[in-house]
Each structure stands twice: as structure tokens, then as C-alpha cells.
Amino acid sequence: MDTAAFLRHIEESFARIFSDGLCLMEYLPEDKWLALKQAGLLLPFLDEQHGGRKADQFEIQEVLRIAGHYGVPVTLRTGIEGALVLQPLQEFGNPAQIAQGLDLIFNGEGGGLAVTEPETSGAAIAREMQSFYEYRDANTVYVNAAKYWQGNSQSDFLLVAAKERKNGKLSKVINLLLVPKQYIRYEALKSEGLRAVRYAVNRIDAEMPAAQVMKLSESDTAGLRAFQNIFIRSRLQLVGMTHGIMEYIVENAEKFVRRDIKFVEYERREILRRYAVSKILYGFTCKHVSPDAPVAHQLMEANIIKTLATEFTYDAAQMLQKLLGAKGFERGHPASNIAIDFRPFTIFEGPNDMLYAEIYDQFTRATAAEKEAGVKLDKSQTLLMRLQSDNRFGTVSLPERALPDDIAAFLSRHTLGGACPLEKVFIGKVVAKLFAFVQAEADDAAAFLLKSIRKDILDCAYC
Structure with a gap:
């Protein structure tokens, strides 16, 4: 099957296998989970030589997104077995280990x-x-x-x-x-x-x-780097899960929330603005990540995707629960469990605040490519100068996304070596959102990101 036919098949398989409903308050039925896997749910994560699909990051993101329409646990389990089990198993396992693992995954309860x-x-x-x-x-x-x-x-x-x-x-x-x-x-x-x-x-x-x-690896340094790469790739692909959940939130907002109350309509638009940012992050991974290419050089991007995707999706889930009123706390309601199920996403694979500080560090250090080219960063250089010279921003930046004067002034006041540990968190937030801002095709998404950046600048000033 080509990509379009394969993804239609996955959507039809979900609809068929969960046709009698799905309770997210108890463990996913193992027979249904096995049926999804045997229908091909995990094949985009599997190399062709082992019976999987041709390497295609878009297909990986799409199966995670589709699973997200059935709730947080469904897409999470897809991501666990796909990104955290299948991909490392194939990368590091020998033929016997791979054969053993694949048999347990596709004929049993997985791993x-x-x-x-x-x-x-x-x-x-x-x-x-x-x-x-x-x-x-x-x-x-x-x-x-x-x-x-x-x-x-x-x-x-x-x-x-x-x-x-x-x-x-x-x-x-x-x-x-x-x-x-x-x-x-x-x-x-x-x-x-x-x-x-x-x-x-x-x-x-x-x-x-x-x-x-x-x-x-036989090497200490290479072994640790290989282990870390599991999580770099996982964070880059995480947006498939969060984007599907975001769409699930938007669908439930449209289905259950009244739109004739001004504040309710404002909150609904706030959800849609976060959804617009989710589209930006989703598009980045589909375009700039490959399942069969190294990802070590994309650590900053991985941390940006993990933090922003989870932060904005969790915000949207909380808004939806609030707008649902008492229904938002009712066990078994289609949208009642999203916020509590999603909250751990902001914590696992690194709490977001810790990762924002790491984003600052990764932004203010020379990249591997810069080091190879002999580039050394002067710690007295301003953050604005760094932003203008950083190729990670330049390769994704749209020409219409000019930096506003007030934000440029903030970046000019700070040097690469001048932030205390607490300031790193807030400046890391600014850097992360600027990475999304320069890619924003929609003016509404760009305006929302600038508003959020200005709040982070205020927080930095008063921290």
C-alpha cells in the first residue's frame, strides 16, 4: 500500500477494533491492542528488512496522531512500543535478539x-x-x-x-x-x-x-551518546502523540462546548491558537527528521518540541476540562480524563522547566557543525547576535517573521554567559517559542507566540 492507502487502513482498523467503545479508565484490552499491531499500527517504526514499511517520518507521525484520537493512553502505548522499544531493538539488537523481540511484540503483549x-x-x-x-x-x-x-x-x-x-x-x-x-x-x-x-x-x-x-557500544562516550539518542529521537517524534491528542481536544471542544458565550468563545480560540503551534511543531518533525538518519545534532530541537508540545497541549486539556464544567470531572466522559492523563507528559523524559534551562545551554553553545568549522562563540556575544547566526533557526525561518523591537531589545540585553540558573529557564522558554515563531505561517499563531514570549520576558525580569 502507498502511504495514503496505508493510513486509511490504520484509521479503518481503529474504527473497527474499537467499534464497541473504549474505556480509558482501565487497562487497554490486550486482544484489541494485538489486533491493532497485527493490522499494521507499528509497521512505520519497523525496518523494511524486518517486514516493516519504507522509512518515512510522516507515516510514523501519522500513526501516532491517529492513535491520539482514541485518547492519551492509546497513542502513548503506540509511542512506547514504536519509539522506545522497536526502534532501539532494531538499532542495537543482534539478529537473534531482534527476532525474539519482534515475536513477542507482534504475537504477544509486547514490551x-x-x-x-x-x-x-x-x-x-x-x-x-x-x-x-x-x-x-x-x-x-x-x-x-x-x-x-x-x-x-x-x-x-x-x-x-x-x-x-x-x-x-x-x-x-x-x-x-x-x-x-x-x-x-x-x-x-x-x-x-x-x-x-x-x-x-x-x-x-x-x-x-x-x-x-x-x-x-564498546566505547564509554559512544555508548552513553547512543543511549541518549534513544530519547532525542523519542522527543522529536513525541509531537505525533501530542498533536493527535490536541486534535482530540479540539474535536471534543467543538462537540461539547457552547459557543454563544463570549468568554467561552475566547477560551475556545485559545485552544485553537495552541493547536496552531502544534501544527508548526508537527510539520517540523515531518520535514526535518528521518527515521534512518542520526538525530544527535537535533538535541535542542528535540527539547523544544517536547516542552512546547506538551505545555500547550496540557494547557488546552485544562481549558477543555474547565469548559465542560461538571462533565469535565465525570468518570468515563470522553474528555474528562484528558488533562489528568496528559499531565505526566510535561514531566517524563525530563521535566519541562529543566529542559528549558537545557535549551538555553544548547542555544548558547557552538553546535557540532560549528565546532567542526572552527567557530567559537564569544560569551560576551548577545543572544540576539547568536539568534541571527544560529543555522538551526536560519534554515526554518520564514522571511515574513521579523523580530519585534521589544523582543530584540530583550535579547540584546543578555549575553551568552550572563544568565543565572533561574533566568536560564525563562530565556529557554523565549528561545523555544522563537523557534516556533520563525516558522509560523499563520499570523494568528505568530501573534499568540509573541504574546507568550512577552510573558516569559516579564517572568524573567521579576524572577
Whole structure:
């Protein structure tokens, strides 16, 4: 099938498989989830050599978007198995591991990626990670790990992130292990939302075949970079999920919200303005990301997409819930669970405020391409000068998007090395929204982004 026919087939499959309704307050029925996968839901994430589709970022984004029309948990589970399991499995697994994983995914309950730990949470890829594996002999490893808050945590297997231990010491290298469920103990978590995606504390304390180890790299630096790239790609693709959810919010607003009250109409327009920004971010990933090309150089863009897509979608979900009144708090209403289910998106893979500070750091440092060209950034250079020289903005900027004088003046008052840790958060927000602003084709979206940027500038002034 060509792309158009394939995507029609996926839409028809969703409509058929969920024709008798879908309860998002309980775990997604495993038979229906398997039927979706067997209908081809995950094929855009799968390489052609393994029976998947021809590499096409648009198809990946579209299946995530379509799934979003059936609720947050449905698109989240699509993203988990596609971006966090299938893609790393194919990139780092050997033929036997890939065959084992694909069989469990397409003929069983699939798998998840286990990274965060109960004691260290978001510091998972730093030195705090304590999960480890240790070779007993050439054919056996002992694995000791505690993980939590990974989706699909009670599925057929987990890709478990762990460090190798030698002579009682943990190395810096992080690798993955394909761990079948027979080695994993589960302690179910009672989450406030996302009940349709099973979460648990997973504990592993067992010997297993050494063939389950997936080496990311023999080099410490390259291994950590490869591990980080999993999340760079995941963040770039995240907008497929959030855009589908945003469309779901817009649809429910049109369906359930009255439009003859001026303030209600104002709030509805605010939702649509955030939807317009979502379109910009969605378009960027479709145009500038490729599933078969490296993404290490797009860390800043990935963090921008993750923060803005989740922030504006969560804003829209809260507005919709408010406009629904009591219905917005009614269990089982099609739109009542969106806000609570979506809130974790602003936290996982890095809390947004932390990522805004990182965006500032990434913006004020020379890119890999600049370093290769011998470019060195002067820390006394202003943010405005940096914006004008940064190719990441120049390649996406539209000529009609001139920077207003007041925002240019703000950027001129700050140098690359002059922000304190708190100011980095607010300036990072400004940088992120400018990245969307320079791409905005619609004047309404551009005006909304400028308004939001000016608020961030005020927050920076009074922080």
C-alpha cells in the first residue's frame, strides 16, 4: 500500500477494533491492542528488512496522531512500543535478539523500556543509576535492577537499562538487556491517571543467558551518546502523540462546548491558537527528521518540541476540562480524563522547566557543525547576535517573521554567559517559542507566540 492507502487502513482498523467503545479508565484490552499491531499500527517504526514499511517520518507521525484520537493512553502505548522499544531493538539488537523481540511484540503483549529507578528517578542516565549486570561466565549474566514508571511494565519483556559491574565496580557504560517477563517481579502502581497503561515497580534479581545483553557500544562516550539518542529521537517524534491528542481536544471542544458565550468563545480560540503551534511543531518533525538518519545534532530541537508540545497541549486539556464544567470531572466522559492523563507528559523524559534551562545551554553553545568549522562563540556575544547566526533557526525561518523591537531589545540585553540558573529557564522558554515563531505561517499563531514570549520576558525580569 502507498502511504495514503496505508493510513486509511490504520484509521479503518481503529474504527473497527474499537467499534464497541473504549474505556480509558482501565487497562487497554490486550486482544484489541494485538489486533491493532497485527493490522499494521507499528509497521512505520519497523525496518523494511524486518517486514516493516519504507522509512518515512510522516507515516510514523501519522500513526501516532491517529492513535491520539482514541485518547492519551492509546497513542502513548503506540509511542512506547514504536519509539522506545522497536526502534532501539532494531538499532542495537543482534539478529537473534531482534527476532525474539519482534515475536513477542507482534504475537504477544509486547514490551517496554525500563530506565527510571525508584531511588533516583529522572537521574537515570547519570552516575546515580544502580541497576547492573555481571558476567558469571561467558554464557551467563547476573542482573540486579529496580525500575519503575515505565509503560507496558507488565508486558512480555522489558528492555532494561543497566551498567556492567566488574570486580565490584559499576562501569560508566549503559547497555540494554532484553529481559523476558519470567525474570521480572511486578508491584503494580496505583496511578492517578493513565490507568489504561499499566505501570509498576519492576524488580529483577536473577541469572539469565548472556545473549540477552544488547551492547550499545564498546566505547564509554559512544555508548552513553547512543543511549541518549534513544530519547532525542523519542522527543522529536513525541509531537505525533501530542498533536493527535490536541486534535482530540479540539474535536471534543467543538462537540461539547457552547459557543454563544463570549468568554467561552475566547477560551475556545485559545485552544485553537495552541493547536496552531502544534501544527508548526508537527510539520517540523515531518520535514526535518528521518527515521534512518542520526538525530544527535537535533538535541535542542528535540527539547523544544517536547516542552512546547506538551505545555500547550496540557494547557488546552485544562481549558477543555474547565469548559465542560461538571462533565469535565465525570468518570468515563470522553474528555474528562484528558488533562489528568496528559499531565505526566510535561514531566517524563525530563521535566519541562529543566529542559528549558537545557535549551538555553544548547542555544548558547557552538553546535557540532560549528565546532567542526572552527567557530567559537564569544560569551560576551548577545543572544540576539547568536539568534541571527544560529543555522538551526536560519534554515526554518520564514522571511515574513521579523523580530519585534521589544523582543530584540530583550535579547540584546543578555549575553551568552550572563544568565543565572533561574533566568536560564525563562530565556529557554523565549528561545523555544522563537523557534516556533520563525516558522509560523499563520499570523494568528505568530501573534499568540509573541504574546507568550512577552510573558516569559516579564517572568524573567521579576524572577
